[in-house]
Amino acid sequence: MTRRRWALAAAAVVVAGVCGVVMLSSGKHQTAAARAPAANTEKVEQGKLSALVSGAGTLTYRARQDGSPYAAVNQAGGVYTQLPEAGDKVGCGGVLYRVDNRPVLLLCGTVPTYRALRVGGRGPDIRQLNRNLHRLGYDTDAHVRIDPGESAFTSKTEQALRVLQRKKGVGVTGELATDDAVFLPEAVRIAKVTGQLGAPARPGAPVLTATSDKLHVRVDLDASQQGEVKKGDRVQITLPGNTPVTGRVASFGRIAQAEQGSQAADATIPTFINLDDPAKAAGLDQAPVQVDITTKGVDNALSVPVTALVGKSGGGFAVEVVRAGGRRELVAVKLGLFDTGGGRVQVDGDLRAGDSVVVPSI
Numbered sequence: 001m002t003r004r005r006w007a008l009a010a011a012a013v014v015v016a017g018v019c020g021v022v023m024l025s026s027g028k029h030q031t032a033a034a035r036a037p038a039a040n041t042e043k044v045e046q047g048k049l050s051a052l053v054s055g056a057g058t059l060t061y062r063a064r065q066d067g068s069p070y071a072a073v074n075q076a077g078g079v080y081t082q083l084p085e086a087g088d089k090v091g092c093g094g095v096l097y098r099v100d101n102r103p104v105l106l107l108c109g110t111v112p113t114y115r116a117l118r119v120g121g122r123g124p125d126i127r128q129l130n131r132n133l134h135r136l137g138y139d140t141d142a143h144v145r146i147d148p149g150e151s152a153f154t155s156k157t158e159q160a161l162r163v164l165q166r167k168k169g170v171g172v173t174g175e176l177a178t179d180d181a182v183f184l185p186e187a188v189r190i191a192k193v194t195g196q197l198g199a200p201a202r203p204g205a206p207v208l209t210a211t212s213d214k215l216h217v218r219v220d221l222d223a224s225q226q227g228e229v230k231k232g233d234r235v236q237i238t239l240p241g242n243t244p245v246t247g248r249v250a251s252f253g254r255i256a257q258a259e260q261g262s263q264a265a266d267a268t269i270p271t272f273i274n275l276d277d278p279a280k281a282a283g284l285d286q287a288p289v290q291v292d293i294t295t296k297g298v299d300n301a302l303s304v305p306v307t308a309l310v311g312k313s314g315g316g317f318a319v320e321v322v323r324a325g326g327r328r329e330l331v332a333v334k335l336g337l338f339d340t341g342g343g344r345v346q347v348d349g350d351l352r353a354g355d356s357v358v359v360p361s362i
């Protein structure tokens with residue numbers, strides 16, 4: 001994805017807001033301002049403010065943390081007799097493909113198949129098999145109930161596995177051979193099929209790549225802004241057709257990336273956002289979206305437009321307040337949170353909600 005620039009940082013907003021104003025002392029300014037003609041004004045408001053990091057993202061299907069897809073490696077020998085198509089979804093316990101018309105199952109776990117699993121074995125690969133059998137309900141018999149955290153292949157594992165094999169048309173052996181199943185981290189959506197229908201299925205050869213079956217948004221966050229955004233931050237996402245949906249920041253890529261020929265300072269961090277309701281984005285893939293990440297918030301604050309800020313001689317900021325009878329007064333303020341989406345800034349000073357402050361003419 002072509003890299004997009006993010007919204008200006010708060011410091012840059014301050015500069016933009018005060019650019020071109022004249023530095024005046026408060027005493028002299030009050031006298032001159034009293035004789036000035038009517039000015040454009042905006043109201044001091046009290047309420048909620050939010051700081052945003054905004055930019056462009058891409059709606060797509062999740063994969064590994066770095067954005068790469070999962071790879072399914074075939075271990076069965078024979079001929080591919082059934083393969084999925086790109087876009088197909090396969091759940092845990094479903095048939096992923098067939099070799100010599102024999103189903104190869106998708107089971108969910110992070111440990112790849114590397115040995116046959118049978119009674120007496122122990123290890124993390126057996127724990128994930130027990131977890132699959134329990135979650136898929138193949139241990140529903142009260143005498144066969146499996147502890148999903150158990151790392152031993154017990155007689156209960158064997159009995160539940162026989163039920164799974166019988167229902168899926170796999171040879172009922174009570175053992176899981178290396179070519180019976182492929183373990184991937186979660187239910188998947190097929191991204192690309194590299195195996196060929198009718199071609200030899202060679203053990204150890206990749207057969208397909210896949211992603212999660214859930215939509216998410218990827219944005220490339222400036223590395224310098226990574227400290228502003230954290231896991232769990234709320235996100236407003238605008239889909240094609242100007243449809244709004246919500247989500248939260250889920251994770252970050254581990255490695256900063258820079259476009260070829262660009263400077264290291266231009267590196268970005270892949271940032272991934274989960275949708276609160278993925279069904280609202282159903283039917284979309286590789287779609288451009290607008291993203292607004294809420295990084296901070298204040299529930300009840302006085303605020304003025306950023307453009308109302310006036311630089312004071314000697315440092316600091318003020319706003320020009322229009323008092324009763326049109327009298328103007330320069331009021332010193334301390335700045336708080338910048339609402340980068342609304343163009344306002346939190347202020348603390350001799351102000352009240354409803355006061356009128358001078359803003360530049362358009």
